[in-house]
Amino acid sequence: MTRYRYNTATTLDGFLADDTDSLDWLLKQDFDENGPGNFGAFMAGVGAQVMGATTYEWILDHEKGAWTYTAPTFVFTHRDLQPVAENITMVSGEPADHRQAIEAAAGEKDVWMVGGGDLAAAFQAAGMLDEVIVSIAPVTLGSGRPLLSAPLDLRLEECDRNGEFLVARYAVVGPLGSR
Amino acid sequence: MTRYRYNTATTLDGFLADDTDSLDWLLKQDFDENGPGNFGAFMAGVGAQVMGATTYEWILDHEKGAWTYTAPTFVFTHRDLQPVAENITMVSGEPADHRQAIEAAAGEKDVWMVGGGDLAAAFQAAGMLDEVIVSIAPVTLGSGRPLLSAPLDLRLEECDRNGEFLVARYAVVGPLGSR
Numbered sequence: 399m400t401r402y403r404y405n406t407a408t409t410l411d412g413f414l415a416d417d418t419d420s421l422d423w424l425l426k427q428d429f430d431e432n433g434p435g436n437f438g439a440f441m442a443g444v445g446a447q448v449m450g451a452t453t454y455e456w457i458l459d460h461e462k463g464a465w466t467y468t469a470p471t472f473v474f475t476h477r478d479l480q481p482v483a484e485n486i487t488m489v490s491g492e493p494a495d496h497r498q499a500i501e502a503a504a505g506e507k508d509v510w511m512v513g514g515g516d517l518a519a520a521f522q523a524a525g526m527l528d529e530v531i532v533s534i535a536p537v538t539l540g541s542g543r544p545l546l547s548a549p550l551d552l553r554l555e556e557c558d559r560n561g562e563f564l565v566a567r568y569a570v571v572g573p574l575g576s577r
Numbered sequence: 578m579t580r581y582r583y584n585t586a587t588t589l590d591g592f593l594a595d596d597t598d599s600l601d602w603l604l605k606q607d608f609d610e611n612g613p614g615n616f617g618a619f620m621a622g623v624g625a626q627v628m629g630a631t632t633y634e635w636i637l638d639h640e641k642g643a644w645t646y647t648a649p650t651f652v653f654t655h656r657d658l659q660p661v662a663e664n665i666t667m668v669s670g671e672p673a674d675h676r677q678a679i680e681a682a683a684g685e686k687d688v689w690m691v692g693g694g695d696l697a698a699a700f701q702a703a704g705m706l707d708e709v710i711v712s713i714a715p716v717t718l719g720s721g722r723p724l725l726s727a728p729l730d731l732r733l734e735e736c737d738r739n740g741e742f743l744v745a746r747y748a749v750v751g752p753l754g755s756r
Contacts, residue, residue, distance in 0.1 A: 410711065410731065410747070411694075411724045412591030423728075423753060515590075519719070530717075532589065536731040536747055538709075538724065540698070545590045545717065549602075552589065552715040557743050559736050564745055568589070568715055574602060 400501045404511035404518045405440055405531040406545070407563075413542035414514055419456055423537045428561035435533055435558060435565030444469050445507025446500055448493075450517040451475035452543070458482060469510070470503040472496060474517055493517075493524040519548035527570050529555075534564040549574035579680045583690035583697045584619055584710040585724070586742075592721035593693055598635055602716045607740035614712055614737060614744030623648050624686025625679055627672075629696040630654035631722070637661060648689070649682040651675060653696055672696075672703040698727035706749050708734075713743040728753035 407424050408414060415421055431438065447469050449457075454473045458465075465483040472487050473479065479488055489496050500509055511518050511527065521527045530552060532545075552568035559565070571577055586603050587593055594600055610617065626648050628636075633652045637644075644662040651666050652658065658667055668675050679688055690697050690706065700706045709731060711724075731747035738744070750756055 408590075410591065410709070412589065412717075416728070426756075530589070536733045537753060538591075538727060538729045538731070539753070540723070540726045540728050544719070547719045548717060549595070549719050550717045552717070554715045554738065554741055554743065557736075557738050559733065562733055564733065564736050564743060566743055574716060574718070577605075 400504050401508045401528045402511055402521060402526045403440075403508050403529040403531060404513070404521075404527060404546075405437075406513050407533045407535060408545045409535055409537045409539050409542075411538040411540065412545040413539045414545055415456070416539050416542040419452065419543070421456075421460070423539065424535055427535050427537075427563065429533070429563055430560055433560040435531070435560050435563070435567075440510075440531070443508045444510045445504035446470045446472070447510040447512055448472045448474065448500060448517070448521070449512035450514050451477055451479060453513045454479065472500055472503075493521045493526050497524070497526060515544040515546045518546050522548055522550060522570060530568045530570060532564075532566050532568075533560070534566070536562050551576045579683050580687045580707045581690055581700060581705045582619075582687050582708040582710060583692070583700075583706060583725075584616075585692050586712045586714060587724045588714055588716045588718050588721075590717040590719065591724040592718045593724055594635070595718050595721040598631065598722070600635075600639070602718065603714055606714050606742065608712070608742055609739055612739040614710070614739050614742070614746075619689075619710070622687045623689045624683035625649045625651070626689040626691055627651045627653065627679060627696070627700070628691035629693050630656055630658060632692045633658065651679055651682075672700045672705050676703070676705060694723040694725045697725050701725075701727055701729060701749060709747045709749060711743075711745055711747075712739070713745070715741050730755045
């Protein structure tokens with residue numbers, strides 16, 4: 399069965415980005431690309447990815463328009479955004495409306511929930527979020543884009559240190575109060 | 578020199594309590610009282626403690642009015658709150674105004690910054706925050722009382738797992754961009 403895995407960097411106080419969507423606080427940190435929680439090992443299991451419009455635009459801005467992801471990508475947006483690559487599909491509506499297409503695209507592999515926190519919460523509400531995997535940077539921002547906009551019970555499955563990051567993998571148990 | 582140590586439980590998304598100041602999400606978690614990040618070892622080094630009015634009132638509510646702390650306590654408030662024990666002093670104004678009294682009370686020991694996140698940020702701005710020690714519960718709340726209301730650079734000093742919690746100790750480097 400397809401696993402939906404939300405894998406993201408976050409600050410210690412639970413923000414994905416500051417109010418101006420800057421990730422300067424993240425990109426300056428030490429991280430061993432072959433160490434615990436490394437991205438290569440995760441990406442090897444990814445067959446499709448889903449993200450919100452803000453995340454999509456951030457990637458394009460920061461990669462200067464280049465799109466390096468090879469997995470089929472679904473961008474949830476209410477706006478009229480243009481796909482910059484053939485493997486990108488713009489979608490709107492509820493996660494469940496697109497479940498069949500997403501899982502068909504993923505094949506035997508997992509779905510990477512790239513973010514942001516509102517979309518991750520919408521996927522969880524639809525029963526389409528199995529894991530939350532975080533790389534916690536040694537930073538607080540005080541305000542910004544929220545990690546996950548819903549009250550949830552998680553279960554800590556793994557944790558370790560990688561460079562300046564705490565890395566942790568959680569199973570999603572359900573809405574807060576599920577256990 | 579007196580160390581100011583902010584030691585608190587938090588959710589994975591950086592909240593100290595939900596919007597109604599409930600800690601139900603916290604109190605149901607497993608934690609080994611003798612394990613890593615345990616509170617007894619920390620408290621043995623505490624000579625004085627500081628907290629905001631919301632935190633003070635929460636303790637009184639949840640302890641049914643009992644005050645079990647033996648260290649001198651400074652409660653920062655703009656309201657007319659009554660101390661329920663002889664070792665509690667109500668103060669207002671800036672942290673620096675009370676630095677001498679707090680450090681005299683702590684003696685050779687540390688100051689425990691109990692919370693909340695706004696007071697911790699005010700202390701940091703005054704140069705009175707050396708460490709942030711967190712026990713991260715496997716929960717998201719989506720909204721609530723913020724862990725630390727300021728953009729800061731930290732340095733990860735120690736991390737471990739205790740029961741369902743990630744426990745981590747950070748040194749406060751300074752405002753975000755300090756390194």
